[in-house]
Amino acid sequence: MTADHRITAILPCRDIEASEAFYKRLGLTVVSDHGHYRILADGRGWHLHLNSTPGWPRKVEDNAVGIYIYVDDVDAVADRVRELIIEQGAPHRKPWGTYEFAVSDPSGTLVRIGRALG
Numbered sequence: 739m740t741a742d743h744r745i746t747a748i749l750p751c752r753d754i755e756a757s758e759a760f761y762k763r764l765g766l767t768v769v770s771d772h773g774h775y776r777i778l779a780d781g782r783g784w785h786l787h788l789n790s791t792p793g794w795p796r797k798v799e800d801n802a803v804g805i806y807i808y809v810d811d812v813d814a815v816a817d818r819v820r821e822l823i824i825e826q827g828a829p830h831r832k833p834w835g836t837y838e839f840a841v842s843d844p845s846g847t848l849v850r851i852g853r854a855l856g
Contacts, residue, residue, distance in 0.1 A: 747805045749847055750791035756844040757788050763818045764807070764851070795846060804848035812837055815851050831855065 751757035758768065758776060766778035766786060774790040784807060795801045809815055812829045820827070822841040829839040829852065838852025 744785065746785040746787055748787040748789055749803065749805070749843070750794040750845060751788050751843075752792055752794055752845045754788055754790040760819075760843050761786060761788070764815060764849075765818070799846075801846035803846075804850065807849065807851045808853060809851060810853060812839065812852055 749757070754774065754776065758778070761778055762768075765780050766784055767780070768776050769779045770777040776788045778784075778786045778788065786805075807815075816823065816829050816839050819841050823829075824840045824842060826839075829837055831837055832852075835855050836852045837855055838850050840848060840850045843849055
């Protein structure tokens with residue numbers, strides 16, 4: 739694996755300022771700001787692009803976008819956004835072999851954060 743071989747999500751954002759603030763809570767920082775398009779990273783492997791798209795989606799229920807963020811210390815990240823956790827209010831084991839939690843970003847994107855169970 740090299741730094742040049744990866745996949746990065748580009749997320750549409752109704753309010754790019756609100757989205758940036760949300761992802762900063764998870765541990766990302768802006769590394770490149772082009773106003774309507776921002777690149778965020780955590781310096782350890784997380785990369786995310788935010789694209790200002792006012793009006794996307796018109797209703798949160800219409801947003802079928804979701805991302806999965808892998809992290810070693812799930813509980814530490816959960817502590818940053820505990821009041822936003824959707825399922826059970828805390829990270830928990832899933833039948834598919836992960837320890838994770840889910841939140842929704844300001845544009846309605848489903849964000850799952852977890853790690854594989856060994």
